[in-house]
Amino acid sequence: MREFIADSKVVIIGGGVVGCAIFRRLAMAGLAPLLVEAAADILDGASKGNSALLHTGFDAPEGSVELSCMQAGYREYLAIKDRLNLPLVESGALVVAWDEEQHAKLPAMVEKAHRNGVRDVAQIGRDELRRREPSLSPRALGALYVPGEHIIDPWSAPLAYAHQGLAHGGRILRRCRVTGGDFDGTRWVLETTRGPIAAGAVVNAAGNYGDLVEAINRPSPFTITPRKGQFVVFDKPAAGLLHAILLPVPTERTKGIVACRTAFGNLLVGPTAEDQQDRGRAEVDHATLESLIAKGIEMIPDLARHSVNAIYAGLRPATQFKDYQIALDRERRWITIGGIRSTGLTAALGIAQMVARDFAEAFGGLRDAEPIWTPVPNLAEDRARPYLTEAGGDVVCHCELVTRREIEAALQGPLPAGDLGGLKRRTRCMMGRCQGFYCSAEVVALSEGRLAS
Amino acid sequence: MTQQSDVLILGGGPAGLSCARALRALGVDNVVLLERERALGGIPRHCGHHGFGLREFGRVYSGPDYAKRLIDEAAAIDLRPRMTVLKLEPAGVVRATGPNGPEDFQAKAVVLAFGARETPRSARLITGSRPFGVMNTGALQQFVYLHGRCPVQRPVVIGSELVAFSTLLTLRHAGIKPLAIVEENARITTREPGSWIARIGFGVPVLTGTRLLRIIGRETVTGIEIDRGFGPEEMECDGVILTGKFRPETALVAPSHIEIDPGTRGPAIDAYFRCSDHRYFATGNLLRGIETAGQCWREGRAVAQMVAAGLENRLPLREPDVRVTLRGPLAYVYPQRIYRDAPTTNPLLFKARVSRAVRGRLSVIVDGSVVWSRRISALPERRIAWCLPSLDAKACQQISVELDAA
Incomplete structure (x- = not known):
């Protein structure tokens, strides 16, 4: 008899936003799931670098799984955000037409939005656009106004989902890479870098590694080609230049370059869409960053006066298909959640609902429990942060105004930061304009020997 | 309260x-x-x-x-x-x-x-991955002098302003010799004999005319790509100290x-x-x-x-009378605004920097007349300072600082 390091009714592979949302949902249903994550901390893959928007689905493909998951996820986010202390910057979005060709596409986009159930979308003219966004280049011809598109915090939300799942009896193993597995007709034995794990069922939410993990169960019907998105984040004073999220008129391939404020009070321009083979490494490059800055200035001329705070690149798990790759293998007790692209942050809660429904129908054993709410610390600029409300903790990161107490808190609790990146995502320390000139030595000293996994 | x-x-x-x-x-x-x-x-x-x-x-x-x-x-x-x-x-x-x-x-x-x-690295828009081990001198100094540790063992130092020598001293304090100083310009920025001091005093090679192309490494830095004028080449290192x-x-x-x-x-x-x-x-x-x-x-x-x-x-409580205008390859001049009758600030002290290495004549022109002038040979990283002796400028409508490259 083999010794297992864990034996769980359901194992979720992948601790990105989708994995965390499924983990939460299944834990709340009493399944005590186990989430395994290959990296030192959750949110280290595709979820690390996204544009942090809560989408209405107004321009999503009609009738797609993606659209229904986004809309269900959107509704649930609004319903639970206060209980989990998650932010919502109600900015609305403007799909801006910069030339006649784009302008001509707007009416069809309004119709599509209405068909997608987003009925408050309307076209606005040049004057109203100017009134709404005085800093926008006068070259803009008009726009679609989408009041329901909002800005959220890309990391606190999935972190809150993970915490709520833990509170409901789930378990998370980090630095635990799944390397193989066997199904014996009743259960799975997953081989991992930390030892074998027995699983009553498996959910593949492995993001950029989704097709490789899928191959454990079957020849993967989809192939992941990571699509890199580079971003430039401007310093906080630039956030005053925009109110709404600026979306481009989309092409077949990508939603295009977005400019928007962030929940942390910066202004972000990105992402690019560059296919690559490497699943783990997202490099930035000088020429592309310069072109993003130029693009930003083209849309918002005053951006030229502002300085760059941070640069980053994310990898989104694109497949050869346009829609999400969601499947249930009832016989072999395997659920596939693949190809969740940039809309995953919005759709995650909706995907989790779908997984729970599938799971209940196929395998049963779910029950309703009274939710235990696990609010996370607020990092959003539009609501009171600890440096303003709390006495006693001095500020360690001066650019992002992160207090000693916040850093201490992120190093403790049921899911302490697993590495420096995880600590940054939990607190924003070292993520400001000086990028650690002042605080990195202090932060590293504070976290020494305490970055647990 | x-x-x-x-x-x-x-x-x-x-x-x-x-x-x-x-x-x-x-x-x-x-x-x-x-x-x-x-x-x-x-x-x-x-x-x-x-x-x-x-x-x-x-x-x-x-x-x-x-x-x-x-x-x-x-x-x-x-x-x-x-x-x-x-x-x-x-x-x-x-x-x-x-x-x-x-x-x-x-x-x-x-x-x-x-x-x-x-x-920092972000605002320099440097190509590559974003591992731990890329830092400024300020952060390195805090690691070494305030926390008694050095987060890198074989770093490369980027830039050759005076602060790069502070980086060398900081690393030496931690018992570490960097692999090289990389400077993109053809000469080092700090005054000679800086490169001599680096080479002889610290035993650190100075690579001038060398561009940092890319940072390599997933979790920590494993190397950089540089161009010494013969195309990209890789250099193994475990840290990149961005100075100046x-x-x-x-x-x-x-x-x-x-x-x-x-x-x-x-x-x-x-x-x-x-x-x-x-x-x-x-x-x-x-x-x-x-x-x-x-x-x-x-x-x-x-x-x-x-x-x-x-x-x-x-x-004076009123707004300053005249705004100083610039002409020629000047990065800045300050003070940017002056008063016509300025008893407290006579002589008037100006400080400036050029925007590129330049030889030429620097002049202060008040209402079309040159009131001060000097030949200079200047580099962008060096301060230029001069005093205007008593500025009899009761009528001064315009004041400009002009640099004519020779």
Whole structure:
């Protein structure tokens, strides 16, 4: 008899936003799931670098799984955000037409939005656009106004989902890479870098590694080609230049370059869409960053006066298909959640609902429990942060105004930061304009020997 | 409750501390100084090597000892560490937060002495991955001198401004010899014999005319790609220390009502060190980026004179009369604005930098007549300073600083 390091009714592979949302949902249903994550901390893959928007689905493909998951996820986010202390910057979005060709596409986009159930979308003219966004280049011809598109915090939300799942009896193993597995007709034995794990069922939410993990169960019907998105984040004073999220008129391939404020009070321009083979490494490059800055200035001329705070690149798990790759293998007790692209942050809660429904129908054993709410610390600029409300903790990161107490808190609790990146995502320390000139030595000293996994 | 004082100094580095001390010597003692770090002293606090204080105190100190001396000299002032300023408002109102939560301050005069910092990797838009081990000198110094550890063992030093030699000293203190100094220009930035000192004194090769193309490494740095003029080549290393390219720390000034000069990237000032809001004064490295601690110390003392004069109503209340205009390859000139009759500031001291290496004639032209002129040979990283002897400019309508490249 083999010794297992864990034996769980359901194992979720992948601790990105989708994995965390499924983990939460299944834990709340009493399944005590186990989430395994290959990296030192959750949110280290595709979820690390996204544009942090809560989408209405107004321009999503009609009738797609993606659209229904986004809309269900959107509704649930609004319903639970206060209980989990998650932010919502109600900015609305403007799909801006910069030339006649784009302008001509707007009416069809309004119709599509209405068909997608987003009925408050309307076209606005040049004057109203100017009134709404005085800093926008006068070259803009008009726009679609989408009041329901909002800005959220890309990391606190999935972190809150993970915490709520833990509170409901789930378990998370980090630095635990799944390397193989066997199904014996009743259960799975997953081989991992930390030892074998027995699983009553498996959910593949492995993001950029989704097709490789899928191959454990079957020849993967989809192939992941990571699509890199580079971003430039401007310093906080630039956030005053925009109110709404600026979306481009989309092409077949990508939603295009977005400019928007962030929940942390910066202004972000990105992402690019560059296919690559490497699943783990997202490099930035000088020429592309310069072109993003130029693009930003083209849309918002005053951006030229502002300085760059941070640069980053994310990898989104694109497949050869346009829609999400969601499947249930009832016989072999395997659920596939693949190809969740940039809309995953919005759709995650909706995907989790779908997984729970599938799971209940196929395998049963779910029950309703009274939710235990696990609010996370607020990092959003539009609501009171600890440096303003709390006495006693001095500020360690001066650019992002992160207090000693916040850093201490992120190093403790049921899911302490697993590495420096995880600590940054939990607190924003070292993520400001000086990028650690002042605080990195202090932060590293504070976290020494305490970055647990 | 708002805490009132005559003077509020923001920043406890050499400029702020020297201003505090000088104010006291001038009989202004209702002064509060806010510093966001836990200890006062500013950047010298973590420059563990020698080279500070000769001109101001007549002996050579290490950075931390120099910082201690500055603090001792300012001891009678209300020095408040761990106070982070959040907002600068009109009427001398400053909002801050600290160990006891938010606190408001108001002063008749506010002295901004926020200093400068090096440009980080992000703002340099450097290609590559973003592993741990890419840092500025300031961070490296704090690791080594404040926390007694060195996060890199085989780093490459990027840039050859004076601060790069501080990096070499810091690394030597930690027992580490960097692999190379990489400088993109054909010559090193600091004055010769800098490269000689690096090579002989530290045994570190200096690669001039070499561009950093890319940073490699997933979790930590494993190498860089450089171009010495023969195409890309890889160099193994475990850290990249980005030195220099200092810029004023204007995080609080930029979103405030105070005007910033696009040239210096610091607050625009008049000859009394006053900002566009006359309640606010600026001094030290906030004015334009990096100069030596000694230079900041002198500027702190100079601004104290002006603050004291302001408290005695000896400074003009109206807006400055003339804005200085620039022509030619000049990065900046300050003060940016002057008054026609300026008894307190005669002679009028100008400071400037060129935007590229240049030889030529630098002139000050008032209403079409050259009132001062000098041949210069200048580099962008070196300060140019000159005095205009008594500016008889009652009629002055226009003043411009012009540099004609030879």
